[in-house]
Amino acid sequence: MFSSSSAAAAAAPEQPPAVWARIRLADSRDVPHIHRLIHQMAEFEKLTHLFSATESSLSSTLFPSPQPPPFLSFTVLILELSPNPFSQGDEGHKDAANPSLFRPIVRRVELKSPLEDPEAVEFASPRGGGAVVVGFVLCFPNYSTFLSKPGLYVEDIFVRAAWRRRGFGRMLLSAVAAQAAKMGMGRVEWCVLDWNVNAISFYEEMGAEVLPQWRICRLTGEALQRYEAEGGGRS
């Protein structure tokens, strides 16, 4: 079902099409796929001129050594699909004493129609088993002083084009919300473009409030660099 060859796509036409979906923590083996997914996101948003990530820079910033526990720093969850059930091994963090433990989330998902994934070879999962990487979410802790509690901020959520409109975005965002609730956090927050009415409806259905009055301020590039000289140490 994931093959880009028509022979494989025709292999099991009589069965109701279904896949197993798994959300698991990413590690450094996932960097090439994460890099390609971010580039696809930049293409989708017509922002490739702002894209400067390399596999090397992603690896050093997202998977430093030693790696902090998940959800206490930058954290990537990978969504992958397989025509077969996932084996129990190789599912990431196993330290049961750690409150930020993330148990992979696995669902069997029925598809209304068989799907061909033209990028199945390129996005073959590094965990093997015939799975393909389909999307990701990147989040990190934020903090509310009024609540005096941490929360999770969702920087990116992305599902590849072939697999959209099948509930996988909801599955990724729900995974982050469930983790925040489990860790006793106060909020999950993210941003949306004000003209993206489909996304806004989807988020409101999921229980989110869109705050109308707040605007993001950003200091970057040359304007930021100027402060390095100005602000350093005792003068």
Next chain:
Amino acid sequence: MFSSSSAAAAAAPEQPPAVWARIRLADSRDVPHIHRLIHQMAEFEKLTHLFSATESSLSSTLFPSPQPPPFLSFTVLILELSPNPFSQGDEGHKDAANPSLFRPIVRRVELKSPLEDPEAVEFASPRGGGAVVVGFVLCFPNYSTFLSKPGLYVEDIFVRAAWRRRGFGRMLLSAVAAQAAKMGMGRVEWCVLDWNVNAISFYEEMGAEVLPQWRICRLTGEALQRYEAEGGGRS
């Protein structure tokens, strides 16, 4: 100059009024002041109904043991003023090998007129020396996938009423920007209310861009709790 008694305010009328301002890392000794400052901020924003922080909850979330290095997790900088120069000791982090080392920033600030601080006793600095705590900034790392770089997000910036409009807010925000630039980070970001035209002008003067199209989405309270049951582990 900081006393709330008129006798102290009249002690040195012939000198041009000036203070020494210091921005330093907060530690757990600052929790009572941080708690009061956040409460004043809630009053200023008429949002005390959303204020649920306690000294205990602030202490455990902002100053856990072991404490992560500054700027790699939730970080509070304290602005304090003194009528006398600060001594060099007791200035926080001293690990010179640490890239997130924060050297206190000290400036002598001339005042156009002597100032009386009615809260000088209540906000006496825990570091002593006759200094008073005047404001704070709380920031933490965020991440840009397009840049594949961390940045700093400024959650709160606050200066007590008696000391506003004297450049102390700029000094606090500049300290964060300088630190981000020094650490090779890509951005400093924060939020502003769209009707707060004075704040927007101030931020634009500092070199920031206000992004018109992005809106914040927030999942909190009951709507967030519902996901705890839904999302946990293998189903």
